[in-house]
Amino acid sequence: MTRLLLTNARLITVPAGTDDPGFIDGGWMLVEDGRIAGLGAGEPPSGMTADEVVDVDGSFVAPGFVSSHSHLFTSGLRGLGVTETLYGWCDSMLGMTAGASADDIYWSTLHGALDFLGNGVTTAYNFTDPLQSWERMVEGKRVGDAPLRELEYHTRQADACLDAGIRFVDSIAMDATVGSDDEVHDRFAQSVAHTRSLDPDFALGASIMGQVQWSPREDAAEIEVQAMRRLGVTNQAHFLESPEAVPLQQAKFTMYRDAGALGPDMMFGHFIQTTPEIIEQAAEGGASMSWQPASNGRLASGVALVPEMLERGMKVGMGLDDQACTDVSDPWQNMRMGMTMQRARTKDPLSMMPETVLRLHTLGSAEIMGVDDRVGSLEVGKFADFVVVDPRRPDVGPLWHPVRSYVLSMSLRNLSRVYVGGRLVSEHGLSTNRMSAEATVRVHAQLPQIAAELGHPR
Structure with a gap:
C-alpha cells in the first residue's frame, strides 16, 4: 500500500x-x-x-477538472477555420483527419490527452474521430457516402487515452449510413467491447456520439436508442449548436423525444438554439446538457441558456470541446468565459457565480457522464x-x-x-509520461505530411 x-x-x-x-x-x-x-x-x-x-x-x-465534451484527437489542428462557423470550420479541421491513418490518430489523441492533463483536466468525455470521415453538409445533412475506415481507427484512439493516463468515457459514432442495421450495431458493439476490455480505472465507460443533427437517416435516433438499450451505454449528441438552419435543427429534437431517448443517459452537447418548449421537455425527460462556452464563442455559435436550464432542474456539465476550437484547453478560461457570457446576456451578476461554474466543470460534468461516484x-x-x-x-x-x-x-x-x-x-506544465516527447515529434511530423498529401494550404 x-x-x-x-x-x-x-x-x-x-x-x-x-x-x-x-x-x-x-x-x-x-x-x-x-x-x-x-x-x-x-x-x-x-x-x-x-x-x-x-x-x-x-x-x-x-x-482535477472534468471535461464533459472533448475531441482529444484535434490537439494538432489549432488555429484552423478561424473565419468560419461550425460546418465550415469542420470542413477545414476534420477535412484534415480524413487523410489520417490509425497510427496518425493514435499519436494525435495521445498528444491531446497529455495536453489536457498538463492543464489540470484529469477526466474527459472523449468523442473519437468516427470511422466514417467528415463529409460536406448539404441542406443541413451529411451526404453519407464517405468510405468506412477499419475498426482499428477507433480502437487506437481509446488506447491512446489509456497510454496517456487520463480517465475517459469513450464516445463512439455509429456511422449509421454504412451497412445494414445489423452491421451498424455489430460494428458499434465491437468498439464498445474493446473499450470495456481496457483498465476500468481509466476507461470509465462507453457512449454514443449522437449524430441525429446531421444524419440523413430519418430513423437515426431510433438506431441510437436501440444501441443504448442493448449495450447499456449513454449518448451525447452534438445538438442545436450551429447558428445556421435553426428551424431544421429544432425540428429534429422530436426525433430523440419520440424515440424515447430523453432520460438520465441522454446528454445534449452545446444545446444553444433551443426554445422554451425544448428546454422544458428535455428537463422533464431527465436529459442533461454539456456546455462549451469557449468553443461556442470561437465558432460564433451563440450562448446557451444555462441559468434557465439549471432553473428547470437540468443537470449541466462543462467541456473544453476541441483543442482546435478552444485553441488553449484552459479550464479556468472556460469557466470565466462561461460566467461572463451569461452575465452579459442576462445583465444579472447572480445569474452565474464562480462557485457554480467550478461545480459544473468538476462534479457537474462527472454527474452527467455517470462517473460522479469515482471522480x-x-x-x-x-x-x-x-x-x-x-x-x-x-x-x-x-x-x-x-x-x-x-x-x-x-x-x-x-x-x-x-x-x-x-x-x-x-x-509546471511538463508531462511525466515517458511518451510525451515522442507524441510531440509525431504530431509535428505526421499532420503537416497529411496536409501536404491532401493539398491543404499551410
Missing part, C-alpha cells in the same frame, strides 16, 4: 449533495493506493504516516485526481474570497502540479 500525504493545503472539495464548495483553509489530505483515504482541517492526526509527504505551503488543492470531487473513496495551484506564483494578492479567487484569478500560470490517482502526471 502506497500513501501520499498533503499538508498546509487550501482544500476545495466540491462535495456532493450541497452547493457549498467545501473550502478548508489550511488542511490535509491522505491518499492510499490511488484513492482519497482522508482529509480534514488543521494538522494531520497524530501518528499518521505516509511514504511521501508534500507540504503545498498554502497552495490550493482542488479536484469530480475530493471525497473519501474517490480517485485521488487533483490539482495543486499556487496563488503566489504569480501572486494575485490577498484572497478575500478564496474559492472565488480560485475561479476568477487563477490560470495555467498558477498550476504547479497535477495528480491522477495520487501519481504526479504533470509538473
Whole structure:
C-alpha cells in the first residue's frame, strides 16, 4: 500500500449533495493506493504516516477538472477555420483527419490527452474521430457516402487515452449510413467491447456520439436508442449548436423525444438554439446538457441558456470541446468565459457565480457522464485526481474570497502540479509520461505530411 500525504493545503472539495464548495483553509489530505483515504482541517492526526509527504505551503488543492465534451484527437489542428462557423470550420479541421491513418490518430489523441492533463483536466468525455470521415453538409445533412475506415481507427484512439493516463468515457459514432442495421450495431458493439476490455480505472465507460443533427437517416435516433438499450451505454449528441438552419435543427429534437431517448443517459452537447418548449421537455425527460462556452464563442455559435436550464432542474456539465476550437484547453478560461457570457446576456451578476461554474466543470460534468461516484470531487473513496495551484506564483494578492479567487484569478500560470490517482502526471506544465516527447515529434511530423498529401494550404 502506497500513501501520499498533503499538508498546509487550501482544500476545495466540491462535495456532493450541497452547493457549498467545501473550502478548508489550511488542511490535509491522505491518499492510499490511488484513492482519497482522508482529509480534514488543521494538522494531520497524530501518528499518521505516509511514504511521501508534500507540504503545498498554502497552495490550493482542488479536484482535477472534468471535461464533459472533448475531441482529444484535434490537439494538432489549432488555429484552423478561424473565419468560419461550425460546418465550415469542420470542413477545414476534420477535412484534415480524413487523410489520417490509425497510427496518425493514435499519436494525435495521445498528444491531446497529455495536453489536457498538463492543464489540470484529469477526466474527459472523449468523442473519437468516427470511422466514417467528415463529409460536406448539404441542406443541413451529411451526404453519407464517405468510405468506412477499419475498426482499428477507433480502437487506437481509446488506447491512446489509456497510454496517456487520463480517465475517459469513450464516445463512439455509429456511422449509421454504412451497412445494414445489423452491421451498424455489430460494428458499434465491437468498439464498445474493446473499450470495456481496457483498465476500468481509466476507461470509465462507453457512449454514443449522437449524430441525429446531421444524419440523413430519418430513423437515426431510433438506431441510437436501440444501441443504448442493448449495450447499456449513454449518448451525447452534438445538438442545436450551429447558428445556421435553426428551424431544421429544432425540428429534429422530436426525433430523440419520440424515440424515447430523453432520460438520465441522454446528454445534449452545446444545446444553444433551443426554445422554451425544448428546454422544458428535455428537463422533464431527465436529459442533461454539456456546455462549451469557449468553443461556442470561437465558432460564433451563440450562448446557451444555462441559468434557465439549471432553473428547470437540468443537470449541466462543462467541456473544453476541441483543442482546435478552444485553441488553449484552459479550464479556468472556460469557466470565466462561461460566467461572463451569461452575465452579459442576462445583465444579472447572480445569474452565474464562480462557485457554480467550478461545480459544473468538476462534479457537474462527472454527474452527467455517470462517473460522479469515482471522480469530480475530493471525497473519501474517490480517485485521488487533483490539482495543486499556487496563488503566489504569480501572486494575485490577498484572497478575500478564496474559492472565488480560485475561479476568477487563477490560470495555467498558477498550476504547479497535477495528480491522477495520487501519481504526479504533470509538473509546471511538463508531462511525466515517458511518451510525451515522442507524441510531440509525431504530431509535428505526421499532420503537416497529411496536409501536404491532401493539398491543404499551410
